[in-house]
Structures are given as C-alpha cells and as structure tokens.
Amino acid sequence: MTRAELQALVRTIPDFPKPGILFRDITTLLIDGRGFAAAVDALVMRARPHEVTLVAAIEARGFLFGAAVARALGVGVLPVRKAGKLPGPRVGIDYALEYGTDRLEIHEGAVRPGDRALLLDDLIATGGTALATTRLLREAGAEVPAALFAIDLPDLGGADLLRAEGVAVDSLMVFPGH
Ligand SMILES: O=P(O)(O)OC[C@H]1O[C@H](OP(=O)(O)OP(=O)(O)O)[C@H](O)[C@@H]1O
Numbered sequence: 279m280t281r282a283e284l285q286a287l288v289r290t291i292p293d294f295p296k297p298g299i300l301f302r303d304i305t306t307l308l309i310d311g312r313g314f315a316a317a318v319d320a321l322v323m324r325a326r327p328h329e330v331t332l333v334a335a336i337e338a339r340g341f342l343f344g345a346a347v348a349r350a351l352g353v354g355v356l357p358v359r360k361a362g363k364l365p366g367p368r369v370g371i372d373y374a375l376e377y378g379t380d381r382l383e384i385h386e387g388a389v390r391p392g393d394r395a396l397l398l399d400d401l402i403a404t405g406g407t408a409l410a411t412t413r414l415l416r417e418a419g420a421e422v423p424a425a426l427f428a429i430d431l432p433d434l435g436g437a438d439l440l441r442a443e444g445v446a447v448d449s450l451m452v453f454p455g456h
C-alpha cells in the first residue's frame with residue numbers, strides 16, 4: 279500500500295474537539311484490515327534498526343499500534359497511561375496538548391536500567407506528549423533512541439522538538455497544516 283493510499287484512509291474532521299483544530303481521525307484506517315496491517319508493517323520496518331528492548335506506547339491511540347509493533351519485534355510493551363489509571367507506586371509528568379493539558383504515568387520499576395525504549399504513538403502534533411514521555415522514560419533509566427508515529431503534523435513542530443532532544447523521529451504520513 280502506498281503512502282497516498284494509507285493517507286486516504288485517514289479522515290479529517292474540522293473543529294474537533296475545539297474550534298480551529300483539524301482532527302486527523304485514524305479509526306477509518308484501523309477498521310480497514312489492509313490499512314491497519316500496512317501501517318503496522320511499515321512501523322515495524324522502521325523500528326527494527328533501532329534494536330529496542332521495549333515499546334513505550336502512549337494512551338490511548340498509541341496502544342493500538344504499540345502492542346502490535348512490540349509483538350512483531352518480540353519485545354514487551356509498556357503502557358504509558360493517563361493520570362489515575364495505574365494501581366501501584368508510580369512516576370509521572372505533566373504536559374501541554376494542542377487542545378489542553380494532561381499527565382502521563384508509568385509504574386515505578388517498569389523500566390529496567392539500560393532498556394532501549396521505542397516511543398510509539400498514533401500522531402505527533404506539538405510534541406508535548408512525546409517530549410514529556412521521553413523525559414519520563416529517561417528519568418526512569420531508559421534510553422529513548424527513536425520515536426515512531428503513524429501521523430506527523432509537521433507545521434506544529436513536534437517532530438523537530440523531539441529531534442532536538444536527540445530522538446530519531448519517523449512517521450508514515452505527513453499532513454501539512456494544523
Ligand atoms: O503532539 P501533541 O500536541 O502532544 O499531541 C499528540 C497527542 O494527542 C493525541 O492524544 P490525546 O491526548 O488526544 O489522547 P487519546 O489518544 O487518548 O485520544 C495523540 O494520540 C497524541 O498522543
């Protein structure tokens with residue numbers, strides 16, 4: 279499947295969840311068996327050279343790709359969760375979103391010293407989520423050599439911010455504009 283074919287499976291919905299936001303909806307891609315398989319396969323291909331020991335997937339849409347990619351790589355998947363979901367002792371970080379603020383958490387001890395974590399999410403916009411997750415994982419003792427996204431919104435600058443932190447960033451689809 280070409281990049282254009284994959285891109286055609288993403289629906290754009292204006293003014294969701296707030297006026298002025300062009301929401302890139304991946305549910306249409308997910309329910310298309312060929313599209314989902316093509317996206318996962320392409321993410322796995324990009325992930326392999328980084329030789330990661332763990333996939334860190336960000337709640338909620340990141341879980342969908344993260345678990346599939348981790349299984350294909352033969353490594354574990356670390357759910358990076360929104361505040362209040364994890365039952366045990368946890369470490370967390372607050373961050374700003376394109377449309378609000380939030381907090382992400384992982385369990386204490388979820389990362390082993392020397393782990394090479396691949397950050398995985400459906401989309402990068404301002405980069406607030408990915409940057410906060412990178413810092414959280416690094417503070418917990420992991421290296422974060424690379425981050426992969428199904429979609430990059432380059433005009434919001436998130437991918438460049440993450441690269442400036444020393445993370446290799448790649449994505450399957452690029453949507454210019456907001
Ligand atoms: O680059 P940023 O500006 O930080 O935005 C990207 C994040 O926003 C969306 O998640 P959202 O918080 O809407 O949560 P969801 O996956 O639970 O829908 C998306 O899935 C990314 O995680």
Ligand SMILES: Nc1ncnc2[nH]cnc12
Pocket residue numbers: 299300301302303376401403431456
């Ligand atoms: N424009 C957008 N579309 C879908 N998810 C997003 N997360 C942050 N910005 C987004």
